[in-house]
Amino acid sequence: MRMSRYFLPILKETPADAQIVSHRLMLRSGMIRQASAGIYSWLPLGYRVLQRIERIVHEEQIRVGHNPMLMPTLQSADLWRESGRYDDYGEEMLRITDRHGRDMLYGPTNEELITDIVRSSVQSYRDLPLTLYHVQWKFRDEVRPRFGVMRGREFLMKDGYNFDVDRESAIHAYNRHMVSYLRTYERMGLKAIPMRAETGPIGGDHSHEFLVLAETGESAVFFDSRILDLSLGGRDVDTDSSEDCAAVFEAWTAPYARTDETHDPAKFEAAVPEDRRMNSRAIEVGQIFYFGTKYSEPMDARVVNEDGDRVFVHMGSHGIGVSRLAGAIIEASHDERGIVWPESVAPFHLGIVNLKQGDGDTDSASERIFARAGAAGLDALYDDRNERAGPKFATMDLIGLPWRITVGPRCLRAGMVELTCRRTGETDELEPDAAIERVRLSCHGP
RNA sequence: CGGAGUGUAGCUCAGCAUGGUAGAGCACUGCCUUCGGGAGGCAGGGGCCGCAGGUUCAAAUCCUGCCACUCCGACCA
Helix, strand or coil, rough: EEECCCCCCCCCCCCCCCHHHHHHHHHHHCCEEEEECCEEEECHHHHHHHHHHHHHHHHHHCCCCECCCCCCEEHHHHHHHCHHHHCHHHHCCCCECCCCEEEEEEECHHHHHHHHHHHHCCCEECCCEEEEEEEEEEEEECCCCCCHHHHHHHEEEEECCCCCCEEEHHHHHHHHHHHHHHHHHCCCCCCCCEEEECCCHHHCEEEEEEEEECCCCCCCEEEEEHHHHHCCCCCCCCCCCHHHHHHHHHHHHCEEEEECCCCCCHHHHCCCHHHHEEEEEEEEEEEEEEECCCCCCCCCCCECCCCCCEHHHHEEEEEEEHHHHHHHHHCCCEEEECCCCCCCCCCCCEEECCCCCCCCCHHHHHHHHHHHHHCCCCCCCECCCCCCCHHHHHHHHHHHHCCEEEECHHHHHHHHEEECCCCCEEEEECHHHHHHHHHHHHHHCC
């Protein structure tokens, strides 16, 4: 993409309304624009990030055998009356009446809709276990939206639902989700800690939230520092094996880790030596639930089991805040100059800065690098504006692309360009093809 | 939902106490100089001063109502 043709409305000054760093940087870098309280437009740069996050979420869901689909944003109130939540959910649910006077709602979640789909299509335990999910916009009419996309009213969420014949199978689904979520967050460069959670309006008796440590987080968290040492890394977990998933669950839930909602100071002190007791703020980026037959009973979702009995299906639901993750990643990865994107979610892999736009040599060298980068499978943002060096560097730093290739007359005389790593600031002089190859290796591997 | 604020150019803000031709910086347009970390000069363009009433010869400014947005708290898969 050529910057001269890209819509990148960056701001030099910080908008007055933005309180936290991710909100400020998303506005300044032209990723988002507020449409109304808690509702945002995603501008081209932000949309790229959102799509890359969403794609990782999909890949990790599909990897463990879950079925992608898409449910509507608007739902009929009837299903919610059936489950009893139409009255229970409260003011957070945006209720709408259509032209025929029918009660509708903008979905805050999809347990009812998915249960309705499954109960009419699945009659036998032979069709289970089954996990369906989608990534769709949700609306929750928060009393007080704030912090940009971190607590918006309209937000993009991946929500998934598992259906199992009994509790044992559903617990496997629960543990499998924990494995899958841990890997999802790790791919985004985040250290997300599972913490025992309250179940809230979703209900159920078994739930963990995933929290990313950040000063500006809305939750207070208490944990054993040992949990920070855990990492899936390249470990190959067989997610079809309930033993393998349970082992991961055990490993990640053994160290004490709770939010202020479930924190038990006495237990904390008894279980964790003082030098490992940590407390911090954190951002919730996902949650998993097992809630048994909470929805299948009122909605009469049953299957015939091996013994020929009609039994209520056991269910769980699982969510990842896709749009919130864009903010959370920035909270976890930025410096005084701007965003520092992890390669996996960066809007472009690299930026190309032509320091002397209009000069035949730097223009042709920059164009050639831009073309080569594309051929190497890299998304590059080529700053071909007729600007001075200062604004060009400042823009690249602000939008936080992992790599920058600087093409200037000084180095070019020796046939070299500069390759700069956004995270470390390290700069090397290399031949153009070598610079591209290094970026390609870093982003795509050998 | 309680409490506190703010709405003036695309952005950040001044002007409002004491009513009298709507301002600055950045951004934008043109020309010139500059050219490896947010340059400088000159000349321009851009506003229903959130909306609606009221007071007044005269309202961005005073009064009333409404709307929007923000902050603190409560709330929050």
